[in-house]
Amino acid sequence: MPLPFLTADRAFDTTDAVALPFDDHDQWRRPYRPGPYRVGAAALALLLASFVLLAAVIIAAAGAVGAAFVTFGVAVLIILASLRLLRMGTWVSRAGVRRVGFFATSTTPWAKVAAVRTVQQPVRWLNFPRTVQGQALLLDRAAGEQQVLLTDHNADFLSRTEAFDRAADTVEAWQAEYGVRR
Structure with missing residues (x-):
């Protein structure tokens, strides 16, 4: 079974000089593969969900149908959380740049982006409160606000500096192609 959210970015792993390798720039794309920590956490969550589903079947076979539905609902929530965990990250298209978090998603049109730049700064390690010195990709909005799009110490890029x-x-490159020319 193909998993498009894991394989859709294979063109970004080539060593070609093409920065925007896809023909359809209107479709939202993640310009990198999900990291091993993110995929591993989602796999462990799905493994837990399978055990919870098995428990729901056993509870239903024992005759407690109400408790089985509650247990099944917990398994569905775990599955949805693991899918959302895989979907998190930065996505780009002709329309703009989208930052997908676990609970919220924000989209910034390219017309409102002043610059996208890489800076050295303290970054959160795997989104824990602890900070370490690292690199961050910052989005500077035309209104003066900044948003961190990527860091080299998050679940996608920890120990993968080339990625x-x-x-x-x-x-x-997407910002240079579709951003406002000043």
Whole structure:
């Protein structure tokens, strides 16, 4: 079974000089593969969900149908959380740049982006409160606000600096292609 959210970005892993390798630039794309920590956490969550589903079947066979539905509902929530975990990250298209978080998604049109740049700054390690010195890809909005799009210490790029550099260059290329010419 193909998993398009894991394989849709294979063109970004080539060493070609093409920064925007897809023909359809209107479709939202993640310019990097999900990292091993993100995929591993989602796999463990799905493994937990399978055990919870098995428990729901056993509870239903024991005759407690109400408790089985509650247990099944917990398994569905775990599955939805693991799918959302895989969907998190930065997505780009001709329309703009989209930052997908676990609970919220924000989209910024390219017309409102002043710059996309890579900076050295303290970044959160795997989204925990602890910060370490690292690189971050910042989105500067025309209104003066900043948003961190990627860091080299998040679940996608921890110990994969080349992948972070490629993803940052790709997002910067999208901004150069579709951003406002000043």
